[in-house]
Every structure is written in C-alpha cells, then in structure tokens.
Amino acid sequence: MSSKKVAGVLGATGSVGQRFILLLADHVDFELKVLGASSRSAGKKFVDAVNWKQTELIPEFAKDITVSECSPEAFGDCDVVFSGLDAEYAGPIEKAFADAGLPVISNAKNYRREPDVPLVVPIVNPEHLDIVANKLSSLKAAGKSKPGFIVCISNCSTAGLVAPLKPLIEKFGPIEALTTTTLQAISGAGFSPGVPGIDILDNIIPYIGGEEDKIEWETKKILAPLSEDKKSVVLLTDDEMKVSAQCNRVAVSDGHTECISLKFKNRPAPSVEQVKQCLKEYVCEASKLGCHSAPKQTIHVLEQNDRPQPRLDRNRDQGYGVSVGRIREDSVLDFKMVVLSHNTVIGAAGAGILIAELLVVKNLI
Amino acid sequence: MSSKKVAGVLGATGSVGQRFILLLADHVDFELKVLGASSRSAGKKFVDAVNWKQTELIPEFAKDITVSECSPEAFGDCDVVFSGLDAEYAGPIEKAFADAGLPVISNAKNYRREPDVPLVVPIVNPEHLDIVANKLSSLKAAGKSKPGFIVCISNCSTAGLVAPLKPLIEKFGPIEALTTTTLQAISGAGFSPGVPGIDILDNIIPYIGGEEDKIEWETKKILAPLSEDKKSVVLLTDDEMKVSAQCNRVAVSDGHTECISLKFKNRPAPSVEQVKQCLKEYVCEASKLGCHSAPKQTIHVLEQNDRPQPRLDRNRDQGYGVSVGRIREDSVLDFKMVVLSHNTVIGAAGAGILIAELLVVKNLI
C-alpha cells in the first residue's frame, strides 16, 4: 500500500474528473488523495459538491474527501496530478502546478501545441515522454528537488485515428494523405450542458467547434519524431502528411467512429492482407512494459463486414483497445477502413491513467 | 379531372408503395386507380391489405380500392405505373409491364445498369429521358400503338450526392475524384423488418449491403452524357471520375447526410465563393418547366456552420430540395461540404413522381 504514488485530480466534479476518480479507485499504482474543484465546491465533502452522473456509483473512498481549491499548496503531497479542468481555467492553474514541481497530466487543450510538451496517446507515442525524461535531468542537474512538468492527453477523436496509423507508418513508411469523417459520441461534449437532447434526437450535427482543426494538427504532432536533442517534437509538415477531417456529432453515448482513407507515400502500396496483418501484430509499448491498464490487444481487426459498432465494440480491453474494421482498397486514396475508439477512455481520462502508468514504469514520477 | 393521367402503383402495400400513394393523392397530373400487390393481398380492399405506417393517414380514396395482382392486364388502363416492388420481385414483373406497352417508373435496382434504361434523378439529369423519347419514336415508327418503357429511380444516397455535382461540373468542368461518407436514415431500409431497434439505438452500423457499390456506379451513369444517337448512356470511366463511398446507418428517421470531398480536373480550381454561387444559382430543368413537385430552390446553400441537419432541413421544398452546407477547402482534395437530401422523397418515391411529371411535360406519357 505505502508504495503507491499519491495522486490528485483537478476539476474533480466535472465529467472528466469523475472518470479519473472511477479509474483511480483501487488502482494498483496510485492512491487518490486530493480532489480539487472551483471555489464554489472547495471546503465541501466531495459527495455534497458533485453532481455524480456516471453509470458506476461514486466510490466510497471519494465521498468524504474534502474538496480543495485548485492550488499547488493543496496538492503538495501528490506524486502526480490529473487535470480534468476546462480549457477556460486550465491554462494558469496547470502552469502554476508544473512550476511548483508537480507532474501534471492534462486533458485540456491549452498546452497541447507547445513543442516541448508531449502530446501523448499512450498506445501510440509513449516515446514522446523522452521529452520529460530530458527535462527532468536538466531540472535535477539545475538543483531542482521537485521538478514539475505537463503531459497532454490528445483530443478524443485524434486518439482513435492515430492508433492504426502508427504501426502502418512504422511498417510501410509515410502516409502522405489522410481523410477522416467522424461520427462522435455525445459524452465527448461533457454534461454541463453538453449537447441538447432536442438537437441530437433523430438528428446529426455536422459540426463540432474546433474539432477538425484539432484532428488535423494533433495528428501531425503525435506521429512526428522528436528533435535530436529530445527537447521537442518536430511537427510533420503538410508536405509530409496532409490530413483532412470532417466531424459530426451523432446519437451515440460513448464511442467515436471514424471512416478513414489513407494513401502511403511509398509505391507499391501494401496489400489489404499486409495492412490487416500489420495492425493485428501491433503491440503497444505500454503493453510490452506491463502497464496495468494497457490493452491485451492494442488493435482489434474485425472481419465481419458490419463492425466495429459503438454499442458492441467500444469496451474492448476496458476501452483501451481500438477496433478497426472494413479494411479495403480505396479508389481515390489507397485504403479505407472504419476505426472505433472509446472517447472517454483512450480519448480522455483513461489515456491520462495509462500515461501515468507509463511515467511510473519509466521512473519519471 | 378527365384530363388527368391514370396511374397505378406496384408493390402498393410496401414502404415505397405507401409513399407513392400519399404523393399521388390529389395530384394535379395523375389519378391513382390501380394498386397492385402480392397474391396474399390481391382481392382485398387496400385498407384491409396494408399495414399502413406513415405519419399521414391513409388517403380516403385509396381505402376501398380492391388490390390487384401485379399483372399488366390489371393495369391496362394506366398511363403510367409506379413500381415500389422489392428487387426480389421487380425484374420479370416490370419487364412484362414494359413489354405490354406500359411506362414503368421503378424504384428497384434491377434495370438501373441497363445502358438504354435512363437512371434519373429528376433535379439532375432529366435529359436522360431523351432515351425514352428516342425509343418511343422507334416503337411508334414500328407500329407499336402502346409503347412501353422503364425509367429507373436512383439509389437514395446517390440522389443527394449528384445534386450539387451536376451544376459544379457544368460550370467548372470534370470532377476527377469524389469521396463521400454517408450517415443514412433508417427509413431507407424499409420496414419489414428494416433495421432492428436494438441495432441502431445508441449505435452506428458502418455497413449497408451493396450501397457503396451503388453510389460509386450510379454516380458515373447519372452524370454521364448520352451517346450521339441518344439510345444509351456512355458511362464515365474511372479515369474520368473516381468515386469512393463509405456508408453508415445512423439513428435518424428520414434524411441522408453525406460528408463529401471532391477534386476538379481543371486548374486552378474555383474559389469557395464561386462554388457557393454556382450551387445557389442552379435551377433544375423540372423547375424551369414548371413541374408541380419541382423545388422552388433546387439547392439550398446554408451558411450557418452547423447545418444542414436532418431534423431541421430535410423537408425543404417538401423534400425535393437538397441542402448543402459547410462548403470549405479541403487539404487532400479541393473542397469538402455536407449534403443533406430526403431519402424517401428525392431519393425514392418522390423522385418517381417528379420523373412522371417530367414525362407529362415532355409528352412522353
């Protein structure tokens, strides 16, 4: 017990915060001790401050924790802090935490585009955590006893998209063009208020503010190499990889579906069978390292022609596995396929937990 | 009254047949007199034979019509016959009707790929009806007093797709590549049994049997020119136009949404503003000719960034108008946009009615 890392959650009463709490209940590596929220909630018992809206009950251990202000002082004992703060508030708070020597794993978008902040999909690019290792060495060399840093979780629809791309690029070389049309679950919009019921019943909303740009930009960071000094990411250029996204909100509770097409740079392109084989064989580093939440099977290649489906397939490997189906040739680019990922697990809070597990294994927290 | 054309409906008890009946109630050009269905229904009063499942009540005039067998004899007085038969039965029946000198407008797929059978989206390629004019001349010249023929209605998702393409090609030249990812309504699957509720609630089905091939093939026929002798359609080749479709069934009752991307052959490509202007200005021939059901505005170009939406926009111009939104540049092809069309109107029975109105105006029935 005593060897567990002490964890805290920022934005604990929100949608992402509640999921962090669920995932940290009885976790083998972490013991959740501090819950931070807005001044309105601070000082209350968590059970009285939160409007709990999960399908699992609020964990007993969390009920009586007194909610703290989101200040580094309150989180001083933490080995790691998970942030589910809204972008509106996350900026200065997360920076203050890192400056105070706290490792922060953030679901907010605020620091994703900083070249020296790793943007990590844990089943895809854990090697970007080398930036953290590098930074810690420097900070320690500079005599800092408690060096802090920020690691960013990617946008939810980006996470699912890049999962199959990583092994394909490793095996078959650069992807020069990529399109994705997303059919995204409403849980991704949070719940205060999120997507109004009258807008999504018997309907589709063919627009999610900022989402297409996030996909197009983040993909080019997550799949990019590190600089030689391992201090930053060297973004892929448009010449190296063109990405185009069209985003839709649909009446699905959890699970983002993406219809993607891609074209390899190298000719001849691989065969459909080679693509399938490559995806099936992919074992992410987190799995190799034995991280607790890592999927048994990173990518599930489904052969039935009407799969993956969100209701049936979103919970593969507790939501940490990504499902890919309908892999076939495309007459415009090279291949088309359908990718399904669990947006609140590998696309949000769950990714944060697995990133933290990687940091533990890599001795970075 | 006496100047109305006499109409019949094949497959009158089915989903498409019921909509033909609704659209023909109080129609200015047609008087519906004959309803044909399977032997199980034949001989019964229509109201007793049908499991009526429309949001409008069954029209009074139809209730007491005695259902006929689907034989040309029973439809001998008809000037035009609308077929809502399933593909399983449509083949020999529709052929027998045409052979017997009856004009048949069919929603089935059976004859869509015959080069000398027009495949018509009435707001897009009414000029393909010249094949009929040509055939009628020949038949009359050969002394046939009652010349029959078949005109096919396109697949529902193809209809919405080609609507904006037609004016764009007319104005800016060939489209060399086209992708569409569809989010299709469940009404398109009929209702016996159609899509099971448990399969579509909180879910997406990323597959519709045969649909992608239909879109890819039919698009290249509908947008193709006629042969010089106007006897057949000269299909576009893959070199002329590459089409790639990914089809999904979603929890929407009516209205197919399509996220499309396209690339023009000619350089430089037009601007976004030119594309919008071109679509706004398009007036389909059926509108110019004053057809009763023709849309006032063929293509509605929507500027709000979260439109078109099926629940809000599917009924523009009684479902005969197509809505296009989010017209913007695409980093992989030239342009992306979202197209919404009413699958049971312009994509099925409604298209049949407007084709028939065109045939009347063109003196072909």
Place this chain on the structure above:
Amino acid sequence: MSSKKVAGVLGATGSVGQRFILLLADHVDFELKVLGASSRSAGKKFVDAVNWKQTELIPEFAKDITVSECSPEAFGDCDVVFSGLDAEYAGPIEKAFADAGLPVISNAKNYRREPDVPLVVPIVNPEHLDIVANKLSSLKAAGKSKPGFIVCISNCSTAGLVAPLKPLIEKFGPIEALTTTTLQAISGAGFSPGVPGIDILDNIIPYIGGEEDKIEWETKKILAPLSEDKKSVVLLTDDEMKVSAQCNRVAVSDGHTECISLKFKNRPAPSVEQVKQCLKEYVCEASKLGCHSAPKQTIHVLEQNDRPQPRLDRNRDQGYGVSVGRIREDSVLDFKMVVLSHNTVIGAAGAGILIAELLVVKNLI
C-alpha cells in the same frame, strides 16, 4: 387585410415564441407586427436576434421586424399579445400589459392559479372565457376604453389529459378518481438548454420538476364550473375528483403520451363502447364556431391496439386533435386508455392561437 387583428409576441426569440410566429404567419385573423424580447435582443432585426431552431424556415415577414422591449408602449397598437415569456420574467410584464389595456394570452404558469384568470384548453373549456366577457363589461361600464386581461394556456401534459375527460364528464357524470403516467417529449423543456442529450439517450428521466403538481391542480380548475356571477372558477375539491400524476421524460421529440385510468362516480359505469362513442361524437365549441385552427375531429379514437404513437399520430389536425387509444376496462379503477397530444400545439403555442380565435369569434378582442 385591414380587418385583421394586430398581434404581438412576447418572448419572441424563445422556443414558444418561435412557434407563435410560425402559427401567425399568413393567419386569417391576425397580422403579427410586434416582436418583444429581452434587452439583449431589442433593437436588432429579428433574424439577427434569434437562434431559429424550428423545422420550418423563419417566415420572411418576421425577419426584418425590429425586436422591441417587452413594454406595453411598444405593443400599443396590438389587439392581442401572445406571451411565450419564461415564468421567471412573465409575472410583472404580463400584469403591466393587462393593466395597460392589452389582452394577453400567456403560456407562463404565473397567473394560472388566479381564480379570476381563465385557464383555457381551447378544445375543452372555452366557456371559461365568460370570465373575460364579464370582466370586459365591468371595465367598459367603468369607463375603461381599452380594457386588458390575461388568459392562461394550460400546462402541456394537462391539455392532453383533460381533452377526453370533458365529454366523458358531460355524458357520464363526475370522475372521482384519475391517474396518469406521462411519457413526455423533450420539446416541452424548451431548448436553452432543455434536456441534455446524454440524459435522454437510451434513458428515461422519471421526474419533471413541478409537473405532477401542475397536472393535479390544473385539471381541477379546467374541468370546474364557473361561479354563479361568472367572475371566477370554483375549483373542484379533492372529494369531487382525486387526481394523481407520475411524470417521465422520454426520448421523443414532440408529443406527450399519457397512460390514464379513471373511475366514474355514478354506478353503473358506462360500457367501453359507450365511452368510445362519447369520445368520437365530441365536437369542441371551437369547431362548432368555425375557428380557423379548430380540429376537424376533436378526439380521434384509434382501434388498432398499438396506437396512438407519437411519431405517427401527433400531427392529427395539425396537432389540434387529440388521439385516444386502447380504451379498455381497468380492474382497479373503471377504465384505462392511452392519450396522445401534441405538446407544442394544443399544449402550448397552438392553444394560444386557438384561444385568440375564440376571443375573436366571441367579440372579446
């Protein structure tokens, strides 16, 4: 044209206000000239102030109207004012309008329980408008040149419930006990923000704040007699009529379904056939008086055992007709049946329009 009454709408940018505007477009009795909304919107063109979210397009005539403040001065030319204001604001504004001599038809709950304010379901208790006639006589006798008053529209789920009760009570005498379990559409909750999508998808919310009390109380006012001097309503007592409601929100866009049971006071109770006959024969006064929006058939008695259904039956008589099905004996009370009504038509804005039409016919505006 010049003989039309001039109308205004308060709360014009809201959900109910938008529907008032749609229903008043091209109305035979009214010409809508004034649109009032909050200070935030006042001064803007309506099209710029409103977030229009109806399935019909915003009417052309309304687009360019400059939005007014909700002050009686701005509505001075109006013969009638329709209020779609939220209860939060409606109280003082509606009172000020009535005091200023303006007839106000209100959808808010604020004045529903005033004994001298008629609470009117227009297909049920138009005779309660006698209170208005009485009041106008007094005011005119007192020399008031422009006498104002308020008439309240009932709660949406109450409207459907009382429709079949009225003819039953007229024919078979008092109902001593009544239970209703409602399955209510989300459009009844408005759209800012209304019911969150994540709360209603694959779900039921077995609670609507204040709704059960509204049904239980309003039913006893709407079905009550007037006092002898016609100055107020004499509420039914619990001894005369017990009403018990259980309210649920379900994933339906429009149309409230209610499963009701009732017990007559008089023995023997009528037969199922007598109940059906009574409902079929009922013609509401608005229909007898020829009001434009009055339903052709006030109550549709459906014999198929799986009807009424919201998607199929909510639009009977443009939403002004109420559907009743599954009329059968009940082993606990006397009868059970299912009642469906269109909550935004007969249960809200539409009721307001029909009340106004009654006021015109009765020479009260």
Place this chain on the structure above:
Amino acid sequence: MSSKKVAGVLGATGSVGQRFILLLADHVDFELKVLGASSRSAGKKFVDAVNWKQTELIPEFAKDITVSECSPEAFGDCDVVFSGLDAEYAGPIEKAFADAGLPVISNAKNYRREPDVPLVVPIVNPEHLDIVANKLSSLKAAGKSKPGFIVCISNCSTAGLVAPLKPLIEKFGPIEALTTTTLQAISGAGFSPGVPGIDILDNIIPYIGGEEDKIEWETKKILAPLSEDKKSVVLLTDDEMKVSAQCNRVAVSDGHTECISLKFKNRPAPSVEQVKQCLKEYVCEASKLGCHSAPKQTIHVLEQNDRPQPRLDRNRDQGYGVSVGRIREDSVLDFKMVVLSHNTVIGAAGAGILIAELLVVKNLI
C-alpha cells in the same frame, strides 16, 4: 473443478441463450458443456452457428462446442438445463427433458401457469422451490433415480414489480390494489427481428402483446402462498389483490422502468418513511444463503428525485439489484414509486442462473 455441476443451454443461439452462456462462463457452481439449438444449427461449431450480438465477446470455451439437437439424450450428462427456447418450441421439448429426469429452468411462458410448477423470481419467492423439494421426495420415494422438473423464470416486467412488493407485504400486510405503467426496454423483445428501429426512434409503442395479462396474472402467483401440502401455489384472488398494468415499449436498450401505485389493505397505511425503511432492510434469501450472483443490496432505495434512470442504475449489483425511487404518497391509492430492474438479468437469463444457484444450495440439483 470436478465438483461443478454440469450445465446445458437450450436455444443457445438465441438472445436469452447467449446471455445464459455469458453468465455461465467461469461460474463457480456450473460448467457449461452442452449447447442445444435448432436442427439448422445442430452439428456446427457454436461460433459458426451463432449470430453473436452481445456487448461482451463470445467466451472462448463456447466457440468450439458442437451444437446439439434439443433432445434429452444430448443433455444426458447435465445436472441442470437452462432453456432460452421461444414459447413456440419450448412446450414439448421442456416436458420431454423433465420427463427424462432433467431439471429445467425455463425462460419460456409455457408452464408458468401450472399450479405445481414454481414461477420464481429468485430475489422474491425462493420458498416456492419447496414444490420441487416435495416433488423430488415423491419421485425418489417412487424409485425414480433421476427425477426431473421444471422451474419457470417470470416475465421480465413482473420480476421488477414484485421485488419491492414482497417485503412490503411481509411487513405491512396485503396489498389490495396495484397499478403499474411500464416503460420497457427493447432488448426484452429479442433480436430476430425484435422491435424495428423505425418503430421506436422518436416514438413510443403503447402496447406489448400479452404483457399486461402476464403481469396481472404472474404477480398473483409469485406473491401467493403454497398449499399446505407444498404441492402447488394457491393463487391470490382478485379480491385479495387487484393488479392493473399498462405496458409501453420505449427507446431504451436495457432496463424496465415501472411507475407503480399501491394500496394496502390494513389501515392505517404505513408512512413513507416506514415504506422506505422496509425496502432498505430487505435481504433476499439468496443473499442470506450466500448465492454467488445474489445482490449485495436487494433493493436500492434512491433519494434523488430524478432516479432511478435506466442508463445510470440498471447495472446495480450486476443487474441483480432492483432500484426504487420517488417513494411518495398517492392521492388515489396509498403510495406511488418508480421501480427499475434489469430485464435481461433479474428479468430473464440472470434470474435463471440465480435460481440454479438456489437449487444447488438447497441440494435440489
């Protein structure tokens, strides 16, 4: 391992059969060895015969089992047989199995109304299994080495309804009147074809064939005492308990919601607090006996006014716990409340498993 009872499943490819298989995977008491289905499937490997449609993957152990015919010979080694057969086929097959000395736990309705066949909701009336004990004694006394019998699982909506009634009757005496209006999930209708999507999207179906009668009849058996000789159930009469049900199908995947009202015979009726206390304190016999699947908390009394909700509360205690909320006084009967139960767990396959666990503990198999 060797001490586990051998189990078989009839109707293994169907909706209920698939759930039996999931629940029997890795079960502490049972080892599933025989899977029976129709002749069409018999002889195939299960994985090839089944259209698996569960959110969990098909268990590895089941994939390679060769499907058997539904004959007692094929199930000769079984200690217990779970039947998920449709009522159309269940009658003669289940009888043949029982006659052949096999204990059958059936989800079909065929034998539910036999006085000497226990109809068991395992968290409610396990004492009805005394009929089995009694029968086994007789059979063994008569020299039958392998005595068979049938135990029936109740209808799904009945199971949830009777759960709170049992402790209330035990504590406060007879319930003389009971009404329930159900909002039932579509999974209860199976999936071939089940409820069509077009019928349930944005809709309610206010009718489920035979369901109301099942609820009204089964409730009076499940809550009834055994005869003195413990050979049969002595059905409650209408005078002892009046039950009235109104059933609706709604767009919910799993979880039946019921709005119930009830009136006790004894006066004065208990208080709301007493009712809540009674439900909270109830511990079903299966829990006391330590059955593996028995709920930790039999009835969850929820105090938030908008609960229980199917999406949030259906999985309490793996679906074996029933949730009750909104307990309040009723002006027509004594109390109203909302009951939520998981229809495929405590209302179907799950109940069968828990019944079997009770049979093991009671040494009846």
